[in-house]
Amino acid sequence: MFDELRKKISNAVKNLIKKEEKETKEEVAAAEQIAEQQVSKEKTDSPLEVNTSVATKIKGAILGSVRLTEPEIDGFIEDLRKSLLQADVSYNSADEFTKILRGKLIDTRFKAKDINSEMFENVRGALLELLGTSKPGIDIIDAIRTRIGSNDIPVRILFLGPNGTGKTTTMGKIASMLKKEGIGSVFSASDTFRAAAIEQTEHHAKVLGIPVIKSTYGADPASVAFDAIAYAKAHKIPVVLIDTAGRQETNRNLINEMMKMVKVSKPDITIFIGESTAGNALSNQIEEFSKHMKIDGIILTKLDCDAKGGNAVSIAQATGIPILFFGVGESYDALVRYTPEFVVDSILPNN
Numbered sequence: 375m376f377d378e379l380r381k382k383i384s385n386a387v388k389n390l391i392k393k394e395e396k397e398t399k400e401e402v403a404a405a406e407q408i409a410e411q412q413v414s415k416e417k418t419d420s421p422l423e424v425n426t427s428v429a430t431k432i433k434g435a436i437l438g439s440v441r442l443t444e445p446e447i448d449g450f451i452e453d454l455r456k457s458l459l460q461a462d463v464s465y466n467s468a469d470e471f472t473k474i475l476r477g478k479l480i481d482t483r484f485k486a487k488d489i490n491s492e493m494f495e496n497v498r499g500a501l502l503e504l505l506g507t508s509k510p511g512i513d514i515i516d517a518i519r520t521r522i523g524s525n526d527i528p529v530r531i532l533f534l535g536p537n538g539t540g541k542t543t544t545m546g547k548i549a550s551m552l553k554k555e556g557i558g559s560v561f562s563a564s565d566t567f568r569a570a571a572i573e574q575t576e577h578h579a580k581v582l583g584i585p586v587i588k589s590t591y592g593a594d595p596a597s598v599a600f601d602a603i604a605y606a607k608a609h610k611i612p613v614v615l616i617d618t619a620g621r622q623e624t625n626r627n628l629i630n631e632m633m634k635m636v637k638v639s640k641p642d643i644t645i646f647i648g649e650s651t652a653g654n655a656l657s658n659q660i661e662e663f664s665k666h667m668k669i670d671g672i673i674l675t676k677l678d679c680d681a682k683g684g685n686a687v688s689i690a691q692a693t694g695i696p697i698l699f700f701g702v703g704e705s706y707d708a709l710v711r712y713t714p715e716f717v718v719d720s721i722l723p724n725n
Contacts, residue, residue, distance in 0.1 A: 376683035382457035462684030505714035511696030537620030562602030
């Protein structure tokens with residue numbers, strides 16, 4: 375998780391520090407030579423009073439703090455920008471991040487002995503500032519509790535996205551999270567296309583002890599969702615979790631079917647499930663889906679399998695849609711709420 379992004383940022387910082395340390399050693403050597411000459415001159419000029427602090431002052435000024443030159447900063451920024459792009463960070467996000475970081479570095483004096491940690495702190499601050507510009511995501515639990523409080527139920531949550539991204543498993547994770555909060559739910563097994571999709575939904579329902587509304591393969595998925603909503607109303611169940619068949623954003627017929635699902639079920643919250651490993655294609659997928667229906671949040675799955683991690687940094691800014699959760703495994707507990715701090719701590723865990 376974030377392995378490549380972590381490695382590339384660390385390498386870019388360490389390369390700059392090595393370069394700075396080498397230049398500092400050369401400056402120290404030159405300063406010592408100047409200092410010795412100055413001390414020798416003062417001995418001659420004032421044999422009764424030798425000011426030996428000249429060398430200490432010069433060495434202290436160099437070793438005490440380091441200020442990067444603009445060419446050094448620009449070179450570092452360009453190396454870092456390339457590294458971010460290679461780790462699936464979008465161009466706009468990489469550009470914005472490096473602008474923020476450059477602003478932090480341009481007027482900063484680093485303590486020579488702490489330059490490594492101080493540089494990473496500047497990178498951390500720039501990442502947090504970048505991630506903080508994204509639109510905040512809906513708090514599903516708070517939103518549902520508000521609706522329950524006003525007796526405006528059921529809350530309808532629709533899961534959509536391409537094939538194989540883990541929609542059904544993620545739906546099970548959300549159901550488990552709701553159950554722990556004392557909030558009941560019902561599954562709508564509206565993936566009537568994929569082989570074994572209904573059985574998979576039934577399995578999650580059995581394990582979690584919640585009802586599931588289903589039909590047969592080939593049935594109208596919108597009608598299954600309609601029945602699930604009716605069941606929830608009749609039984610005072612506060613949440614309906616609606617599964618859907620995976621579909622590619624380029625298939626117009628499948629998109630039309632999804633639009634019918636949205637029209638019939640009238641979801642209160644629509645969540646796009648995407649693989650973090652999809653790379654830059656993920657933004658295109660979300661953009662195409664967004665042309666036809668409102669998406670309220672993103673859940674990025676398989677983050678534990680994503681060595682690059684760049685999508686976690688840039689997808690919210692690139693699409694304008696907030697990330698709500700990360701999927702980090704198969705278990706019901708393997709769902710991590712998105713926060714900028716979680717992302718930054720995962721990228722820079724030891725600094």
